[in-house]
Amino acid sequence: MTPFKLSEELIENVQLLIEGTKDSELLELLEEVHYADVAEIIDDLNLEEATYIIKLLDSEKTSDILTELNEDVREKILENLSAKEIAEEIDELDTDDAADIISELPDERRQEVISELEDREHAKEIVELLRYDENSAGGLMAKELVWVNENWNVMTCVREMRKQAEEVTRVHSIYVVDDDDILKGRLSLKDLLTTSTRTPIKEIYIPKVDYVNVHDKAEDVAKVMSKYDLEAIPVVDEMQRLVGRITIDDIVDVIREEAEKDYQLAAGITKDVEADDSIWQLTRARLPWLFLGLVGGIGAAAIMEGFEEMISKYAILFFFTPLIAAMAGNVGVQSSAIIVQGLANDDIRGSINNRLWKEMLLAFLNGLVLAIILFFVVWIWKENPIEALAISASLIVVIVVAGIIGTFIPLFLNKRGIDPAIATGPFITTSNDIFGILIYFLIAKLIIGI
Structure with missing residues (x-):
């Protein structure tokens, strides 16, 4: 079987057939096309063209097409159909898919559609499913078995x-x-x-x-x-x-929806949004985490101001600040990502203390290797072993602390019933940036002796 491939030529052909009301040719074109592929075609049409196809095809096929459509496209199409037309589609679906579509309708419209269903037993089962939370087993199940x-x-x-x-x-x-x-x-x-x-x-x-x-x-x-x-x-x-x-x-x-949600949380998006959503919706989803980043940046600047005298005397410390902040953020995200993945797969067992000790040892070994390399780079560059020691020693401690924070926060959030995927995003990066810079200058000050 040749995989279906959506092309501009196919879309243009469909649009021309609709414009010319050549129903028989359009039916012949779509007859052998899988309903999921027809849904892909409809997603690329305007509302009038999409509605035309839904009304033209048999309900046995269009009912399945509706389940595969983009939610926004489906919502607009259903607004253009009468309650009776929607009921004809619903009658062809299994109860779980039928309940999913009806749940998207406004309350008044929902009642109209249910009253138009010919199979009363089918309607009764759909109503039963609508009582369950959509994110529960009851909301997922079908009555057909x-x-x-x-x-x-x-x-x-x-x-x-x-x-x-x-x-x-x-x-x-x-x-x-x-x-x-x-x-x-x-x-x-x-x-x-x-x-x-x-x-x-x-x-x-x-x-x-x-x-x-x-x-x-x-x-x-x-x-x-x-x-x-x-x-x-x-x-x-x-x-x-x-x-x-x-x-x-x-x-x-x-699984796909959960993965999408976790990915968006990791990217610093607080709401379930899509690329086609309005600018206002996208702004509301992104702005909270961007504001957190702004606060974190201001906090980091305030910390650096407290070490202004040391920075002015040892300018090299200022040059390595981005490296320290980046390493802290990267290590924190790595640690939290592993923990979040383990929690999602139910692989995290045992006490939190054991997990923290393991992550601390891992972070120390990684930090030691990186610090040794950094020590010789700074020493050769500036020919000052004290400065090199201050920067490299700080790096070890920063990496260890970042690893601990990246491990502890998702475990703590999970214990409190909060989605731990939040800990893989800007939240963990910003917190580690601030802690990393603070630790960096404190240790550097201790070693240099200012």
């Missing part, structure tokens, strides 16, 4: 599975429940096919099954599915009743 009762025999089980499978896009697992819908285990398809039709399911199902609770965080669900390489996982309520399932495609979205 295949389940069997432990008291059925194999023949009854197969007959019931055929009925259920008609409503399920892909059957990942077969779950076993009791008469009260309590999750009991899972059923192996191999065991089902190789066992007598009269055998009770209770005798062949596997009681061990991984599951999550409706109120578990989406990130925790992702960790479980990643750890055990699961394609799907059942979801239970407070009474251990089976209420839905989460599939790997939903978890991939969670």
Whole structure:
């Protein structure tokens, strides 16, 4: 299969067909194109052209297209559709995708769309999903799944599975429940096919099954599915009743969104924004951290003013200030990035003290190697071993302190329930710059003897 490639020629062709209302040619062009690729085409069209395609294509395809569209584009398209037209799209979707789209609508519009849904059972399940937090297992799950009762025999089980499978896009697992819908285990398809039709399911199902609770965080669900390489996982309520399932495609979205959020935090962006957002939205997301950097710079300048006499006498100390600040910031970010990654992957175990000692030793070894190199560079350059010793010794201490701060802050934030990814951004860089400059001049003053 040749990978789809969006080109200006294709976009222009689509626009010309829309302009000329050549519906049959447009349908023929898009017929064999995957819905995700059609969504990519629509993202490059204006609102009128995008709406035209959505109304032209069959709801079975456009419903999937809507789930793949950029959120801003989807929102504008839905504003151009009637409640009945949106309901026709929703009727074609699995409950999880349907709930995601409906949750983006204004409250009044949401009620109108739900009232227009033809499948009332489908509508009921969507409403149930809307009650859950979008970042919880309940907000991620779909109601479509295949389940069997432990008291059925194999023949009854197969007959019931055929009925259920008609409503399920892909059957990942077969779950076993009791008469009260309590999750009991899972059923192996191999065991089902190789066992007598009269055998009770209770005798062949596997009681061990991984599951999550409706109120578990989406990130925790992702960790479980990643750890055990699961394609799907059942979801239970407070009474251990089976209420839905989460599939790997939903978890991939969670992982991607979390990675994007962490990347933005590391870059000093406090809100979830995209490149196409307004200047005002982008300014609000970036300005807080830039203000922090401004405060840090003023603080560093104030510290240097306190050592004005020493700087005027030993100008070389001033020349190496950017190096000290940069090394402090870099080491802090390196340490915090490793810790944040470990926390995200659930690899950080043991006491904080052990982690700090390890990072302190690592920082000391790195600092010692760099300080030895710097010592000889300054000595050869200025032919003053005392100045060289002051600068290189300061570098060791600055690197050790930066490593400790970069390790401690994300661990501390995580303990307090705050996203530790904040610690990989300008916050850690600015704090280490200030501490680094202060330590640099204090140690230099101590060694030089002023």
